[in-house]
Amino acid sequence: MSEIQKPWFTCDGNGTSPDTAPRPTTRATRRQVVTSTVGAALAAWFGRSALEDVAFAETKESGRDILVVLFLRGGADGLSVVAPYAEDAYHRNRPNLALKAKEVVKLDDFFGLHPSLSALEPFYKEGKLAAIHAVGSGDDSRSHFEAMATMERGVADQKASASSGWLGRHLLHAPALQKTPLRAVAFDSIYPDMLRGAMEVSVVQSLEEFRLQLPENEQGKAATATLASLYQPGNDAVSHAGRETLAVLEAVKKIDPKDYKPQNGAKYPESHLATGLRQTAFLIRANLGVEVVTLSRGGWDTHVAQGGTVGWIAGELKDVGDSLAAFAQDLGTEMNRVTVVVQTEFGRRAYENDGLGTDHGLASVMFLLGGGVQGGKVYAKWPGLEKHQLVDPGDLRVTTDYRTVLAEVIAKRLQGTAWVNKVFPTVSPTDYLNIIKQG
């Protein structure tokens, strides 16, 4: 009973009428959503703001976490991110690149965080940050694109045929908490595959881009209204996207993201990722109905001159650690309704190469950060780094399927027990790592 008792469709298990339930009631079709938001947008140009009640609606009582997914593109070296500093083979395989015991931020008596990630240590100690190691997919192509496509589609390996993304399936099956085109926001230059199949996705590089460069006078308003009318009738992909864009413009116009002041003394670094996370915090606090945010950060394809405590990867990790720490500090208690997932498409070879870099490998590391995370622990069935323990040609074996982590997040933090099997059909609740607190 409990698996299906608290699903999305307003029933609270006691047969409460939908009329008295706070939200959501019935879900509108996409057409209705689009028409109504564009209608609202048009209304707003004439001085009314029908969208306002949508944009400022309360989301706090939904009980569904806001999910933030940070994808490290390029294959981040899990053995440098969370180093198995106590394993001899680690140092033998990487005489130049291995992090020494005294260099890492110790997470336990075996694993240590790269020193560049030290800003995350307090969250680990508070139990809000968990690491999962030797995690990955069944993809053995070691191709960035295949491995990313596998993980973004949320499938076992590259041979799986699903074309939609795992977040796309989640968003399709979960009822929208609000009718807003900001339901899913991708801070990206292109549409990320993990959101494929979802319908209310906004792909932006920065929220500040969300302004149409027409004057606010009558002429500008008339041109804007005509533009909206051009996008209203079509049933093609461009018209659909145009309607959503226009609705988002209206929503963001309500509050200027530039006015957003980080709280709790949080200081974001100056970087693309930090800007994205800062705007994510803004979206969360502004209650614009955002449910899912995705961010990408490249820079991990460290074939050559990867560096150790300083150098290439140290610099990349510093940005990630400082940005995430600022985000969590900024949101403070709001982190109780936020779960952050950090993942990468694969790890890198256990052996360093002649260019003091590492080639494409298999397993890597993931992080979960949030109030609902059973943190302060590294979850790993450690396969070991001795030659006979590695997968040819020398890669860390995957002992935890990345999907079990994501499935548990959906089930326990996104109220998704009723649809998690549509997102990850072959993952069973018995596979969960119990990395999420029972809510």
Added chain:
Amino acid sequence: MERLSRRDALRGTLALGAIGVAASAMTGCSKVLQQTTAARHTPETIELPQEGDISPTVRLLNRAAFGPAWGDVAKVEKMGAKAWLDEQLQAPTDDRAETNGLQLRLATIEAIHSDGWELRDIPDVELLRQLQQAAVLRAVYSQWQLRERMVDLWTNHFNIYARKQDGFTTPYKAVDDTKVIREHALGSFPAMLRASAKSPAMLFYLDNQKNKKGVANENYAREILELHTLGVHGGYTQKDVQEVARCLTGWTIEERPFWKIMKDGDKENPFRSRGSFYFDEERHDKGEKIVLNRKIPAGGGIEDGEKVLDIIAMHPSTAKFIATKMVRYFYGTEDEATIAELAVVYLKTKGDIKAMLTHLLLPLADDQPPKGYAPTMKRPYDFLVSALRATNANTDGDKPIQDHLEKMGQALFQWPMPDGYPDTTDAWTGSLLARWNFAIPLVQNKIEGTGVEVDEKIKTDTLLERLFARRAEDSVLTDLRTAIVKHTPVEAMGLILCSPAFQWR
């Protein structure tokens, strides 16, 4: 693609309905559930737009060129589609036959007139700006439109991130643009593959310059198989990747000290040799290798890599992979029959790009569009260039224009991953706002270095006919025509460029 994902979406809806029924039996909320499922059952399929009443000449110019510029339709109609296409296929690889206007604009751009070594003196940011500027100028103004389209295709096929390692790659990319992409854009694919394999930009970008005996670096070996030739499901194994990497050990960039180059290299001009391709025998793995079941005997030198290139260039999977890319690029689909036919042309002609283009493009000029042809969304670059051509804009192609491309998500030579910018409609639907915010200042002459002249008395029908090269009465323009009639010509032109119809080719 779009239809498939929508079908997935629909399947999801049906599945959800099934859960709904199960759950309702348990909780007694059947009324709500029925409403919910009914609402979600309404199929919301995304369709391709209608092509409308387009002339075959315009269809050809929309695909084989960056859309018609003023006067193009009349010119092609006068000479005939086949003659035009034949002429396009004979395009020179340099700028000598261009108009004076374009030649003058290009004359001051150092990046396209010098070799790699000299270019090292130019700061990489400036060099990249020059490269981007030259690309836009040629795409907008070159009479060799098909060549420029192919340059765009191959630039992405053999993608190189010019800013790798703080722009160290940029001078190499400048040479790659001339010697690999432009030299072979309409030539032979195997020859282009070979040029690319010896291009310092590629060697540097995919780390083959570090690939040496005993400690092979697989990066380039993998991508040449996956992205340049066979395609990821083309029938190679991880072992093949490693063997190809071994064959390519020692393929590197000449960076030895001058006295060494003087000794056994180009004695005449050691400066010129620096930064060019160099085979380092000492770093080459001379052992036996087996690539795609073909034995490459021990004791070989540079010919090991050459053999690999021969094997993969003429592999049937390569024929299919290149054909797929060209069909998607020019037809907007992955029509299997069209791909299969084009792959046969590839194999028969040993990868002759002209033969493939003739086969693929000539049918576009028939009264009815060929099978496998469908509307496809312009990429930001296509959109920007076609807008500048359609409005007869005067542009210097400089930074303000490049900034707009970046905002639309397609900054030239800056796609970090080796697969090149995506070429499917669904990858680009997120870029509309940036397109609108380009079109609006463009028609208002607010983009520095770019100007558009708008006749204040022009009729909106005339504007529509100019910008779309089709009749204003065309059914696909009905809504647009009604909507813009109340606007000034400047506004109308901006709205046309912003419209859904202008985003499709």
